[in-house]
Amino acid sequence: MHTRRKFIKIGAFGLGAAAVTGVVSEWADGALADKPLLLNDKYVSGWRRVPTYCEVCFWKCAGWTHVSPEGNIQKITGNADDPQCNGRLCPRGTGGVGMYSDPDRLKTPLLRVTKNGEQTYREASWEEALDFIAGKMKEIAGKHGPESLALFNHGTPGKYFTHLLNAFGSNNVAAPSFAQCRGPRDTGFELTFGESVSSPEVTDIRDTKCLVLIGSHIGENMHNGQVQEMSEAIDKGAVIITVDPRLSTAASKSKFWLPIKPSTDLALLLAWMHVLIHENLYNKDYISQYAEGFNELKEHVRDFTPEWAYGVTTIKPELIRHSAREMANAAPSVIIHPGRHTTWYGDDVQRSRAIAILNALLGSWGNRGGIFFKEGIKIPDFPRPAYPKPAWSWQDTLNGRYPFAREAVTNTIIEASIPKPGMAHVVKGWFVAGTNLVVSIPLKEQLMQAMQALDLLVVIDTMPMEITGYADVVLPECTYLERYDDLRATAHREPTIALRMPAVSPSYQAKPAWWISKQIGERLGLGAFYNYKDFKEVLEWQLKQVGSSLEEMERIGLKKYPRKTPVYIANGSDFKFKTASGKIQLKSNELQEAGFDAMPVYTPHPQPEDGYYRLIYGRAPMHTFSRTANNRNLVALMPENSVWVNPQVAELWGLRKDQHVWLKNQAGIVSNFSVKVRITERIRWDSVYIVHGFGHHHKPLTYAFGRGVNDTELISRLSIDPIMGGTGMRGNFVTFVKTEPRKGGKI
């Protein structure tokens, strides 16, 4: 029986490692004329600028790392040729250097050992750590098959460990970005249009006349290209319509703000359909040419009048009508934005379907100012043998559930890691790369149970995130500024590729993920899958296949390729959508055959009891997930989150501005730490709002520890979407605890 995996705080280890190799340089004060670097513009000699693409979020803006003659990183700026950023990084990208200079970084490989009956970590050499991992993998594969290894990942490092697992014989690879984030949206759009809106989204915001945001807070979610395009659209006079219980930044820039009662969005969407169809405002030519199921839809929404929706959503009927007419006026240059984080209430695929259907009624898909067709360039894989076929895969962990899950569902792999009698498919080892599962995955108890039962847990990260405390082996990855990486190949308006190369050599003993993967692979006898000396060789070969070279990319950082296919549907042309019938599915036969509603239906969701408020969470423009809360460049802008409370609620509770409170959810779970109260008219009286990603409880994150509150720990009730397994997280309610709930207690 495996020893209970005790949580170990990493801070005491790795202190003896070599000092950081580069620090941010100091300019002599007053030497104004000598400031050597120019943002975006001409490059001044004496300094180097090294191409990179950002890793602080998934937008992956191409940029330049500026390095002093002494080899220190001064700043990071955007690559002017990159359509994702147009030479302008967002605050997180500009502050990305804080990831590199973070004093709390992981410094050496660490191995879990038992010393005097206590579990602890000790520093290990790479050799020892890698041998240990390979040995354990062989042992697990010998007993349970190679399929018993799984990977949870986010961002660039994931690719190398996916390759490792695929070569070893497993495709149990999952990312929280599906079942905890964009999964419902992608599934809803695939079921309607035959394809998703991808990432970066193919929304033509730049040229739109009307942008409709449903709970999506562009400007606070700093998806760079979208924020830039929204600003451009505002300049050109576009109308913005925002549906949000909170006056988001985008809502404050909107012609219509619909301060909806949370959880009732589907009722509003149905009422909008009703107005468009029954006032004859929909795009008739488009619907008759490209869609099927219209008559059924018309019948379906007959009774969903704005007056009906008013009773559900609290949005006045006239506001519903006016906003629908505004969309129709702008059509087809209108976007009902699909959003991104869409795991809310458990009927999220249906809500995304409703959004997709509205786009169809307005004819926006395939039209200028609506949703365009992407084109990218395919980078061939470096030559390798075919991957072995696994005996079973993540689909088998679904156990007949979630028929439309087209990507692995994190939670079913976690389930499969908790052994039960008679279980056919069991997972015994995890790799976790670039995702802090403890904060990204709700249902903490299940996660803990699974981690306790594993035979191997390897965590690869740059920072001592909470998840590292549960690992058997912790491997320090170097930051994106210190490594070569896979090419960024983006499919959008124009096909582009971008290069990331090291601006400085890795600090401490940190290593790039490609190297870690290769080392483990070779130890497993999978050398044929890693038939190269280093990653430069891979890049050289790949770039040659697409008519470029490492030399060229080092110079330009980003390369554009000419488009070969049209961006929009040619006027009135015969166009086949990627659905089975080639038509837009207003009514989904696929869903019907699987036993789900063929057209979206509004279902009431539980509402908070007296004294409780719906917990709404979101983003701040200067932070990404939980990964930037320790970044010294960014915490200066926002050191912690606060809980937004409507003044009426504050008065009821006697709350003062900046008073510290603890939050307690409907199941009695109290937040680890207290959080400051922000009293603001920007939030509804039935809800509270916090920015996600704070309240770290891992002391080695010396800055982030104990600052603010972590929403994930308060999300103990999930509404699982039966269509694709998304974990709806907006059905949790909290109340205020005004006095220290754990007096004398330790966290």
Next chain:
Amino acid sequence: MRYAMAIDTRKCVGCSDCVVACQTENDVPNGFCRDWVKEVVDGTYPNVSIELRSERCNHCANSPCVRCCPTGASHFEDGGIVLVEHNKCIGCGACIESCPYEARYSHPDGYVDKCTFCIHRVRQGNDPACVCVCPTRCMYFGDLEDPNSKLVNVLKNRKFKSLAPEAGTKPQIFYLL
């Protein structure tokens, strides 16, 4: 020549990129800033509005800070840019008190510091770092005396305001409404 800036409050999303870019461009020590973002909320739910604006030294034409500086460290450069010459500054803080915009801070090295309009960049024909980095392109920097500049163009065509006009400092940062 009269350098000035216009900032479009309709486009600003308050992301604070201008703050980070200034810090990395100008080595502003951790915990200090030369520019910052202000959010002003008005009204009651659901009739609420927000104004977001990036603030900094207004490079006033009638600058109390220049007037009150006992050593001449605070002075005007070409184009009206207000600068502090660090080695002349004795850190007395009179300018900090005199500024109606709270645009100045005491640098840990003993002098008073503030926005320079990135004069080192401007002299090379570039815009300040905050203007260059802004994802919403909500800032316009230029010469008020150049009738063809984008800056003059937006000020001609849009309503705008300046901050604390009652202080009579003739500020040169304009907020487009």
